[in-house]
Amino acid sequence: MIADCAVILHTSIEYFEALPLAELERHHKRAIERFEALARLR
Secondary structure: OHHHHHHHHHHHHHHHHOOOHHHHHHHHHHHHHHHHHHHHHO
8 A cells, every 4th residue: 555655656746846835735735634544444
């Protein structure tokens, strides 16, 4: 699961680099929320 996330993040770097800061922060917050939800499922 974490390895899959790393691959997705790696292949998305160019996309995220093109985003404005506010949009990056929104994506970051959602990613943390999803990760925490996954952690609760374990």
